[in-house]
Amino acid sequence: MGPYLGKHRDSSLSLTEYAEIVLTPKQALSLAEMQALFVLFADLFILLTGSDFNLDWPTLMCGEGDQAQRLQLYFARHASREKEPPGPHKWWVNFPKISSQFGELFANWRRRREQWGPGVYLYLSTRRSESLYEEHRFIMLVWGLESLHRRRAEPARGAEKLQQKIERILSRLEEGKDKRWLQRQLEHAGEPSLEQRILETLEGLPLDLEKDALRKFARACAEKRNEISHYGGRRHEGKYSDELEDLHKKSEALSNLYHILLLREIGIDDTTLNAIAHRGLRSFTIKSSFVAVGLLSPEALKDPATDAAIAAARLAAKTKDESGKEGS
Numbered sequence: 001m002g003p004y005l006g007k008h009r010d011s012s013l014s015l016t017e018y019a020e021i022v023l024t025p026k027q028a029l030s031l032a033e034m035q036a037l038f039v040l041f042a043d044l045f046i047l048l049t050g051s052d053f054n055l056d057w058p059t060l061m062c063g064e065g066d067q068a069q070r071l072q073l074y075f076a077r078h079a080s081r082e083k084e085p086p087g088p089h090k091w092w093v094n095f096p097k098i099s100s101q102f103g104e105l106f107a108n109w110r111r112r113r114e115q116w117g118p119g120v121y122l123y124l125s126t127r128r129s130e131s132l133y134e135e136h137r138f139i140m141l142v143w144g145l146e147s148l149h150r151r152r153a154e155p156a157r158g159a160e161k162l163q164q165k166i167e168r169i170l171s172r173l174e175e176g177k178d179k180r181w182l183q184r185q186l187e188h189a190g191e192p193s194l195e196q197r198i199l200e201t202l203e204g205l206p207l208d209l210e211k212d213a214l215r216k217f218a219r220a221c222a223e224k225r226n227e228i229s230h231y232g233g234r235r236h237e238g239k240y241s242d243e244l245e246d247l248h249k250k251s252e253a254l255s256n257l258y259h260i261l262l263l264r265e266i267g268i269d270d271t272t273l274n275a276i277a278h279r280g281l282r283s284f285t286i287k288s289s290f291v292a293v294g295l296l297s298p299e300a301l302k303d304p305a306t307d308a309a310i311a312a313a314r315l316a317a318k319t320k321d322e323s324g325k326e327g328s
Contacts, residue, residue, distance in 0.1 A: 019095075034060060035075050042077075043107045043124055047262055048093045050282070051086035052128045054079065072082045081129040089281050092259065093268060101267065108266040119148030123258050126251075134247040135228055140252045142198070148261075149197040194222040204259050206270035207277050213295050220293070221250055252289040 021041065029037070038058045046052050054077070062069045088094075098105060113120050122144030126137050192200070198218035203211060224247070260273050277286050290296040 017240050031060075031073065034058065034073060038073070039077075040110055040113065040144055041106070042268075043113070043120075044106060046124060046127050047109075047259070047266070048091070048095070049086045050090040050092050050096060050097075050127075050259075052080045053077070053082045054087050056087065078218060087245045091271070092263065092276060092282065097272070098268070105267050111260075112265055116148055116151045119144055119151050122147065123255075123262065127259075134244050134251065138251045138254070139225065139228060141251060141258060142194070143223060145201050145254070145258065146194060146197050149192075149201045153192075153197075153200070195219045198222060202261065205255075205257065205260055205264065206274045207260065207290075208274070209290070209295050215255065217250075217293055217295055221254065224250060243294060249289070249292040253293045253295060256289050 023037065028304045038055075042052075042055055045055065058073045060073050062071055095102075122140045126132065126140050132140075195215075195218045198221055199215050202218070203214055256277075260277065263276075264270070264273055277283055284301065287296055287300050291298050291301060
């Protein structure tokens with residue numbers, strides 16, 4: 001911008017919109033407590049935006065009234081590789097749609113982090129912009145879902161009767177090595193399998209997935225985890241590159257399912273979640289990951305608007321053709 005005539009300057013004017021979150025605690029907090037709250041907000045924004053772009057350093061108010069001081073709080077934290085704030089193509093949730101319930105979402109998030117621990121942390125660690133080996137990423141996703149199931153699950157049906165039966169059997173054995181060995185073998189009897197844990201954790205999601213397809217996917221993930229944990233990787237001959245591709249497909253689908261699960265648990269409604277997966281800006285990526293592992297049919301990737309336009313064009317051509325025949 002510059003004068004209309006004469007010398008011009010290479011200047012520019014840009015307008016930037018930004019938002020602030022103001023947290024007013026009921027009582028004064030220590031620096032460590034404020035740092036922990038800031039980390040909670042940062043992790044929540046990973047879930048909402050799909051990006052770990054670093055938030056600005058927090059500003060603290062120290063004191064009251066005219067004596068209050070504004071201080072910037074700095075501390076060691078993860079440095080994101082993402083240099084630009086996330087745009088609409090990365091968002092999972094549009095902020096204007098949740099602005100009225102943001103306080104409730106944060107409260108739910110804070111409670112879930114405390115309740116579920118690794119069931120949340122392990123997933124967040126896979127969302128940061130650091131490189132992970134495919135095996136590492138996949139294992140962390142499965143570990144997280146397994147941990148989440150253990151924290152959320154109610155006692156299995158018939159667990160009490162099974163325990164009573166085990167105790168009756170053990171009571172008939174004399175004290176000694178044989179009895180202690182059997183006790184160790186039966187210690188985890190009746191626990192659900194990893195396949196069952198994955199299925200039960202994900203089957204309630206509002207994504208219109210067939211249960212048989214989800215069960216098959218859960219079984220494949222459980223088998224792959226066991227291969228890595230107990231056999232050091234694949235049990236059959238084949239190219240390692242094919243193994244990595246298979247792991248990547250499973251991880252992408254697991255990650256999207258896990259993400260939607262956590263959004264649901266903090267209070268995002270089912271209608272919104274279904275729209276994110278099937279009609280939002282991220283929907284093609286999400287559905288593609290589901291198609292790649294057999295959770296959805298390839299037909300799910302067709303654009304309804306495009307299909308409708310093609311159908312309308314074909315109908316119009318047919319109508320025109322028929323009217324031309326009648327005229328002749």
